[in-house]
Amino acid sequence: MSECASKGCGCSAGPITQPPAQAPQTTESAQAVYRIENMDCPTEEALIRSKLAGLAGVAGLEFNLMQRTLAVRHELPSLSPVEQALAAIGMQAVRMDQASTEKTTKLSIAKMDCPTEEALIRKKLGTMAGVADLDFNLMQRTLSVRHADHVLPDVLVALQTLGFEAQVMDTAEAASPSASPVTTPTNWWPLGISLLTALAAEAVYWLHNGNHWSVVVLALVSVFTGGLSTYKKGWIALKNLNLNMNALMSIAVTGAMLIGHWPEAAMVMVLFALAEVIEAKSLDRARNAIRGLLDMTPEQATVQQADGTWREVSAKQIAIGSRVRVKPGERIALDGEVLEGRSTVNQAPITGESLPVEKSPGDPVFAGTINESGSFEYRVTAVASNSTLARIIHAVEAAQGSRAPTQRFVDQFARWYTPIVFGVAIAVALLPPLFMGAAWLDWIYRALVLLVVACPCALVISTPVSIVSGLAAAARHGILIKGGVYLEEGRKLRWLALDKTGTITHGKPAQTDFVTWGNALASDSRSIAASLADRSDHPVSKAVAQAAQTDGVALLDVAEFNALPGRGVQGQINGETYHLGNQRMLEELGQRTPELEQRIAALETMGKTVVMLVSAKGVHALFAVADTIKESSRSAIAELHALGINTMMLTGDNPHTAQAIAAQAGIDRAQGNLLPDDKLREVELLAIKGKVGMVGDGINDAPALARADIGFAMGAAGTDTAIETADVALMDDNLGKIPTFVRLSRATAQVLMQNIVLALGIKAVFLVLTFTGQATMWMAVFADMGASLLVVGNGLRLLRK
16 A cells, blocks of 8 residues: 555555656666665655756666656766765665675664664664664564675674674574573662662761761762663763763763762662663563463474384474374474374464364364364474464564554654753753852752653653554464554554455355256266366355265366456366356356346345356356355454444455345445455545455455555464465454454553653653752652553553453
């Protein structure tokens, strides 16, 4: 879906016609192709064209806004002027048409888990020569650096100067969801000593009714045992001209000591350090919530050896194709396909549904699920690092690293908030004493309180912890959300478009009627139709083929077989071309008659799907197929209506069947006889009325799924494509997960708003109290760190949804 409309470009929604190249191509000109991620609107095209058209050596420009590519024909010895010009107007251009000398390295940075650290690293590395791009995932503490070959050592040295030890992750580690850095244990002794000495300093100060040499000593011990790491980080930030919370806190504590507020300085530092530790532990809980699922997979499995014996083998060493035995009550170690035996399996870690599922030969099984009753053997279909569960966790962790719209707003706000408040603090310290004769120490103290208030920690942490918790909660329900943006947008859905087969119905139709037409022979017609149907993977064709197989109908050789999307199939049998398809195909072949239409309509009004066998001689036979509605579909549609979401069924089936199925399921509207492009058009019309979601199989529905604001794929367990491409993947075929997703989205939005209001409200209150002289430093840090813990705790509530 183009982002053009959301940018307010004023672009037409119609097709974009590319203008001709500006100059004829000469034999000496070369061509370079760039992909520009933030170019998808004629406004940006005009900006780029005006910038590059007058550049000496540029012969022509060809734009493809839909693919976000720009082809530059040129006679330049180097493309540096072009790339510099694109960068100057904010275009993110990446060369596509040559083997890039750049490489991407993924680094694990154990101490990086806050936007404060990200800003510091981004400022340091962002301007470094040879570094092309930085991709941060704070929740997983990883940084992906796209860089020139020789630059990596310089990057690692630069990170060391900032106080970060970075570990280079190899390809296997980067791909594996178990590769997240281990949480380092907290050393509580320095913090305990710091807290005790800070309390002692307060007590001695009170006993002496003022400062005493012992108060100074106790305060210094407290500050440097509990706050040494804060001072180190603050000094690094100041050296790099970065006003992060460590820098602000270091300045505030140092200032408090300089003006004689020793006990307060000690208490501020210890409260800050304590809150940081608690906050980090809380974040680890959110970060590791989804990873608890991976611990469900056993480390060992019973594998058959070459000599036929069985022995325990590490799951990580088991190859695809190995034969594994599972006993009753055991967890399944790897994805596979049942070869022998029967059982029931609890698939809750994958689908979120604890109801046991029957398994027999040919059925898939998934790593991490629980074998409940019988014993069986299965063939391994994926290695441990590429199991369905591992891919789910990997996808969720990648989604956790992406920035949701609210988070982008908060980050931008915090970027301006801190420098502004810092500037106000300087003004508060200087202006009243200089121009109003006020007491210097009083107003310097107020400025120091403002520095504490200037820390944006509660605000910046309020969003990611909520989004991460929401994504983890969804995954536990068997709902894989591919980014915070979809979690936030889900609450705004007004329409949900649904495919019929396999979404609303079971997707396992059975043939109910067979009617010969004209002078055709029944045996020949069934044999020809079954031969065509056997080559197709469409559910209706499968039903025809299955019925023929059950009745022992012989199959014939088919030549030049061809699938006709939205219509049916065709092929040559014994030198004659036959078609097996729906009414759209019948009309295109010119074979419709009133008598035939009457018979078809009678079957369709009963909710059946009718396909016809047709040749040049006319219609040979009619096959009626019926599918049953899932019970979960009826309840899910009712839940969606209760949530204020309208529903519409889009199907390639005939309108009579579409209306019959829609009425049974309680769906608001239904459209039949739709080709993929027709479904796309219907989704676009719905999008005019509000946010629209689309549920489909990702193949025939691909255009509509791509156009929808949120594309849902059902039954994604074991399906690589759905997990990789869908905006939201439902791990089983239960439509009831969509209302669950919407409710979770709305709960997340409420928590986000509560957190932002709480964080900003506390800031506003203390800004007022500071100017009126009623706020103290320890009160400010207690409130600020308390707010951080409150928003983290509030966000973690989503894990229980």
